[in-house]
Amino acid sequence: MTVPDLSLLTAEDLEVLLAAATAAPSIHNTQPWRFHADPVTRSIEVHRAPQRALPLTDPACRAQYLSVGAAVFNLRLAADRLGRRPVVRLLPRPDQPALLAGVRLIERPYPRERWGPALYQAIARRHSSRMPFTGRPVPGPVVAELTRAARVEGAWLRVPAFAGIQRVLRLTAAGESRNVADSGRAAESRTWVTPPGAGAYGIPVTALGPRDLAGRIPLRDFAAARRTRRAPALRFERHTQLAVLCTAHDRRVDWLRAGQALQHALLVATAHGVRTSMLHQAMEWPDLRHALRGTQQRRCCPQLLIRFGYGPEGGWTPRAPAELSTGGPLGRPGGTDGPPRGEAGSPSLAAEPGPPVIARVTEPPDHRIP
Known part of the structure; x- marks a missing residue:
């Protein structure tokens, strides 16, 4: 069998x-990532975008x-689709x-991962x-x-x-009650709520969803000051299904692994027609997060709650066009260090059968990474 030349990207x-x-999903749709192509190692570097941090919430x-870990998992799936074997190094x-x-x-002159095609197709459908x-x-x-x-x-x-x-x-x-009572945190969350079509970052009001009429599920009240725009309250499911995403330790590398685990699980759910949403409020308060550890003998560092x-x-929710820097050390790629919102015109994932080509690269179309 002739192996195709995959040395050029x-x-x-x-x-x-x-x-x-x-x-990939990100808290408040902040999309806190920056990308750099290293032609020496033939790798894509994923950097954290500090200007999109949430200093009070996170x-x-x-x-x-x-969030970055979830983006790394999607990169792995896309690399597999292109016939490459992704080798990931964290930190x-x-x-x-x-x-x-x-x-x-x-x-990678051997078969693709067995789960790759199905999960790759789920990327654009997951939200x-x-x-x-x-x-x-x-x-x-x-x-x-x-x-x-x-x-x-x-x-x-951990499925309780x-x-x-x-x-x-x-x-x-x-946790939600504390967030609403904390004026600073409430204001920080509201800055990431946008009118429909207002920009490529943040959460459009139309994506917020209603409140639970029975009060069983504590959804985050992003728009506390904009209640007139909220959909009427509805009655949510009586028996909620939840899973607690945990790691054995609570280091930075564990957070990145948890992000990849999160996205892997979310895409498996999407491939099976299962809807998901994330509950993060209790993770934002150290005492509540500690209480989520439970009484199991096995060490559990809770990272996120998944409702399914x-x-x-x-x-x-929209996505901003990614810009890729290439060549030497990562500097300030144009557009990625701007304000959190205000970049209009980013296409939605809703209309595409697969992950849409929304990335914008800084090199001409005939650019190659040797």
Whole structure:
């Protein structure tokens, strides 16, 4: 069998890679990533974007690391689609703390990952649904597949029983109450709520979803000062299905692994027609996050809560066109260090059958990475 020459990476390949990466979920849709192509190592570097941090909601930047980890997982899937084997190094340069991951793309003259095509196709369909679910339980084999997906990435999903779910929801409600009462945090969250079509960052009001009429599910009230724009309250599912994403340790590298585990599980859910949304409020308060550890003997550092079930899609959130810097050390790629919002015209993921080519590269179309 003749092995094709995969030693060159075209600009079109880069667009596929970055379009997939930027489709990853991020807290408040801040999209806290920057990309750099290293022609020496033939890798895509993923850097944290400090200007898109949430100093009150996420002071340790833990949620930022989860978001970047999710983008890294999408890069891996896109590399597999291009016939490359992605080799990931997390925190590769201690002297560059903003460099969180390097994804080297090497020739791979053997079959693609068995899960790659299905999960790659799920990238464009995956998004958070803040709508009520039907209450129909997700079958045990599907839940088991979600837990396996997280375990492959070095994390695990703890699926509580009914009493545990009620406890988790109470802790989440306590975190939400504190966030609403904290004027600084509430204002910080509101800055990331945008009118429809206003920009490529943040969450459009149309994607917020309604409040729970029964008050069982404590959804984040992003628009506390804009209640007139909120959809009427609806009754959510009586029996909520939740999973706690955990890691054994709580280091920066564990946050990045948790982000990859999160995205792997979310895409498996999407491939099975299961809707998901994330609950983060309890993670934002150290005492509540500690209480989520539970009483298990196994060490558990909670990273995120995932609500899952069957129901409507919910609203779509936009993505900013990614810009890629190439050549020497990463500087300030044009457009990525601007204000959090205000870049209009970014296409939505909703209209595309696969990850849309929304990336913009800084080199001419015939550019190659040797």
